[in-house]
Amino acid sequence: MKKKIAILGSTGSIGKTLIEIIKKDKKNFDIILLTANRDYKELIKQAKILDVKNLIIINKKSYEKLKKKKLSKINIFNNYNSFNKIFKKKIDYVMSSISGINGLEPTVKIIKHTKKIAIANKESIICGWHLIKKEFKRFKTTFVPVDSEHFSIFYALQGNKISNIEKIYLTASGGPLNNISKKKFKNVKISQAIKHPNWKMGKKISVDSATMMNKVFEIIEAKKIFDLNYDQLAILVHPASYVHAIIKFKDGMIKIIAHDTNMRIPIFNSLYDNQHNDIKTDQININKLNFLNFKKVDTNKFPSINIIKWLKNRESLAETIIVLANDELVNLFLLKKLKFTDINDFLQKLINMKDIKNLSQKKSGDINAIVSLKNFIRIKINQIIK
Template sequence: MKKQIAILGSTGSIGTQALEVIEEHSDLYEVYCLTANNRVRELAEQARRFNPAAVVIANEAHYEELKSLLADCPDINVYAGRQAIDDIVTAGPIDMVLTAMVGFAGLSPTISAIKAHKKICLANKETLVVAGELICRLAAENHSPILPVDSEHSAIFQSIVGEGDNEIEKILLTASGGPFRTLSKEQLAKVTKADALHHPTWEMGAKITIDSASMMNKGFEVIEAKWLFGVDVDKIQVLVHPQSIVHSAVQLVDGAVKAQLGVPDMRLPIQYAFSYPDRLHLNGDRLNLFEHPLEFFEPDMEKFRCLALAYEAMRKGGNMPCILNAANEIVNRGFLDDKCGFLDMPRIIEETMARVAFDANPSYDTYIATDAEARRVATELMGA
């Protein structure tokens, strides 16, 4: 029988590429549910193409439009609202849930899917950044496997497959360095959102592209790697690798380093999360190492303060990564809306981390309250 897949965030970059994978392997996979936040027309077009059992638009204001667009598709159930996303992922036929929603909004439906014992193909960074300890405990309790979709974490996972209980000495987490890798701090003070949105290697959504430019995205990935692979945060080393060919590597206790290489193509980690432990054919370019010099540099933690703040938040633990994430979502949006400068982002995040109440042992309710408080504080600081 075909595996039934729910795609949360189907109109984004990861979601659309996941649909390409499903289309290429339509004999193995079938779309059960598609969700989006606001892109109602794109969601309707996807629904017509893949004929899922259900679609959900998170923004309830778009429900009537979506219902109208799919009025001649009686087999597709149309729902709206964030609670509807939490509910649909628990549907019995679903085998896998690809969580590709952006931001804190991905946490609740991921928890619902885990409690329903679904396989999680995790592309939402914020889930583990905000509540890594809670998510890992729930996944273990509910026997819900979490397969990473991020290219870096997929590379780490692929590198340790077959290693059993062999100890990881160090994770080598690669970063492209973004569009501002070679700029001075003085130059960074003048960059615009248009500059930041021009990523040299990957095509991604606006939020993650800005996070890549500030290197907060890499900071989030450090936190994710700690939870996914059970490695202390200080054993995770970031390497700036502009070519984005080595997607990440693992150093084992005997000194051996295993890495996963390939051309930049997010369909590979998406497909591997779907098919693990099997590998399926994937149409696309193949890596030619004769064409690619491989360079590695240390990241400048002073210039890219967001990366340093992520390490600090993870060392502090508790709800501090949740504060970090909430403040970052506010300043990321603020930078895109021309409400703050590029170097204002780490300053506001750091001040928010200092002001919001710390809780060393947060519950789910604590995360919700912390997220709201950190957003309020960061918004105030951005307007000051």
């Protein structure tokens, strides 16, 4: 029987990678739904290749253009409330790969419609884990993380208890600025910040890698997903990006999880339920294993890492504030309205504001509260910049 699948954010890098995997095994999959924000041309192309009957496109202009195409036998929707019309019963698998905080609402809404969800959206996990986890329990939906680091931990923990973990180390490549001196950071151009040495990613996440804020987010994700304390998590710089996580257990055993620098591997395994279906990968790279070159993070060069010290183990709005503020600041950098170093400088100023400190102590709310907070954070950042 064919696996019934939906892909949220099918025109992004994760969505495209998943589609390439499915194309090689089309006979075993029935794609029920594809979604995008504005790239309707790519969405049409994907729908035709995979014979998809339902499309959601959020941007109003793109929606109107798509409707004018008059595609026969394809239902076109403009919002996520359409899930109730599209899914008559639970499907087998959902990939949630919409970037940014906009991925939270559809992720929460689709959980009840699927037996299993793979989440590649950091913001959903960081800002809405309390909402997502509640839906998992309510609808008995299985969850798989897709980030290479978190999937590696997830994979390594099979047959082990989380209570047996002493420490987890997440690896960081160091990003595109790893070999550039801090003195030159003020003059870093967008083209430099988005040129990741190992991974092909979108502009925003590439900038996060350049500031190493991406790794702060991954620490927060790991804390939430695996129910750990922040002092059980650490970061090691590993430029080759061959090892993705190291787990030290209380019994003295250590697991080092490595795979090719290729997102196909965690995506493939999340799709096939770790059934060890064949996937073509490179041979073990002995040279990389011989020169793993782990180092501690230089927090003077990458001060964003220090934000982890600001976070508490209890559930609060602190992590959400960090995500929303960083989103706004990176966007301003990409619009050439800020210098690269302003991203961290203004973020530090924000979290030191008295009303932000008070707000960070409060418990996380629902989706509407998080969206409202986004607007509030934007106003605060504009005040700081002025």
